[in-house]
Amino acid sequence: MEPIRCEHRGPVAVLTLNRPEALNALNRATLEALRGCCAQLAADHSVRAVVLTGEGRAFAAGADIAEMRGHSPADATAFSRLGHAALADLEGLAAPTIAAVNGYALGGGCELACACDWIYASQRARFGQPEVKLGVIPGFGGTSRLVRRVGVAWAKELVLSGEPVDAETALRIGLVNRTFPPEALLDAAVKAGETIAARSAVAVAAAKRVIQEGQGADLHVAHALEQEAFGLVSAREDRAEGMDAFLEKRDPKFPGR
Ligand code: CAA
Numbered sequence: 001m002e003p004i005r006c007e008h009r010g011p012v013a014v015l016t017l018n019r020p021e022a023l024n025a026l027n028r029a030t031l032e033a034l035r036g037c038c039a040q041l042a043a044d045h046s047v048r049a050v051v052l053t054g055e056g057r058a059f060a061a062g063a064d065i066a067e068m069r070g071h072s073p074a075d076a077t078a079f080s081r082l083g084h085a086a087l088a089d090l091e092g093l094a095a096p097t098i099a100a101v102n103g104y105a106l107g108g109g110c111e112l113a114c115a116c117d118w119i120y121a122s123q124r125a126r127f128g129q130p131e132v133k134l135g136v137i138p139g140f141g142g143t144s145r146l147v148r149r150v151g152v153a154w155a156k157e158l159v160l161s162g163e164p165v166d167a168e169t170a171l172r173i174g175l176v177n178r179t180f181p182p183e184a185l186l187d188a189a190v191k192a193g194e195t196i197a198a199r200s201a202v203a204v205a206a207a208k209r210v211i212q213e214g215q216g217a218d219l220h221v222a223h224a225l226e227q228e229a230f231g232l233v234s235a236r237e238d239r240a241e242g243m244d245a246f247l248e249k250r251d252p253k254f255p256g257r
Contacts, residue, residue: 003030005055006037011048012193013041013095014186020056026108026140027064028079031086038089045256048201049193050093052116053100053186054109059125062107063139076139083108083140087115091212094205096196100189101125102182106164111140114149117208119175120189121167122182127175128164148215150175200238201256 005016015037017024024030041047054060063083071079090097090112099105099116106128113119113127121127129142137143138159147155154173158165170176180188196204206229214222233239237257245252 002033003027004033004037006040008047009190010194011046011197012051012190013044013047013049014051014053014190017052017054017060020054020058022064022066023058023061023104024054024056024109025061025064025066026083026112027067028082030064031082034086035089038086038093041095042089042093045201047095048197048204049095050090050097051100051186051189051193052090052097052112053189054102056103058104058109059099059101060106060109060112061104062109062130065134068136076136080139083111087112087140087145091115094201094208096193096204096208098189098192100185101127101167101176102185107131107138107142108140110158111138111142111145114141114145114175118177119170120185120192121170121176121179122185123167123179124182125167125170125176125179126164127158127167127170128162129159130162130164132160133162146175200233200242200252200254202236202238202254203233203242206233 001018003019005018007014017030019025019030041050068079097116099113099119101113101119101121103122103124104126105113107130110127110129129138131138142159150173167176167179171179210225210229214225238254241254242252
């Protein structure tokens, strides 16, 4: 069985982590499959948004503990590097990515959700970084991406206590954008993807890139990146169509160029 299923709902690709018997624990094969899916999605310009979810009662209950138990320190470093590479591939997609967190998002699962542009969650979801209960630390971005998303104080509480939070708390601390009844979650995420697909692909990709690059940069550099990208998108056909459509009081038909 493939560890990740990829299906297309019009312009939205839905990736489903598919090891429900292990609560979608992230083993080497799953991380490599994620890298393969990302390479395919990056090359497919018909894909305008990506939704990532989990089969069964978990989004992902973390990195695979059974696999990690036998790791030497060097193996553990290599495994962390593989996880980082897979999550960087996901984060680097030009198409926006939405995590639809249907259940447990623990350890590497929470870190995977944080590598998506935003997170929608089932009201039943639970988030946490329980690594300190296992004698390890987060290995796929829990000390970096999570900090940037929720701020250092909440990140420290989650990482240093190992205690999980429910969906309502995750919403309040800004880890999650919105919560939904479990049965409405996936459709809501796909609908958000369809909304994105109606916008200019050129503008969406440029805005995503500038936000991402700007986050790691000094404010003056971030402002300069925005100014440069604002000029670049203005050279593209999508801008002419978007502004003509507005002035002619009709919906735009973006060529995506
Ligand atoms: N790795 C491997 N297998 C896992 C797993 C994991 N992270 N999480 C769950 N499973 C497996 C269980 O071993 C169990 O398998 P068997 O049926 O073969 O025994 C199956 O999934 C179902 O799990 P439970 O029986 O434990 O289900 P539960 O409902 O009683 O508990 C849970 C659910 C609270 C999520 C519990 O499974 C749990 O605590 N899982 C581990 C969570 C965790 O510690 N994650 C962090 C991993 S370390 C990490 O992620 C490092 C990093 O940053 C890269």
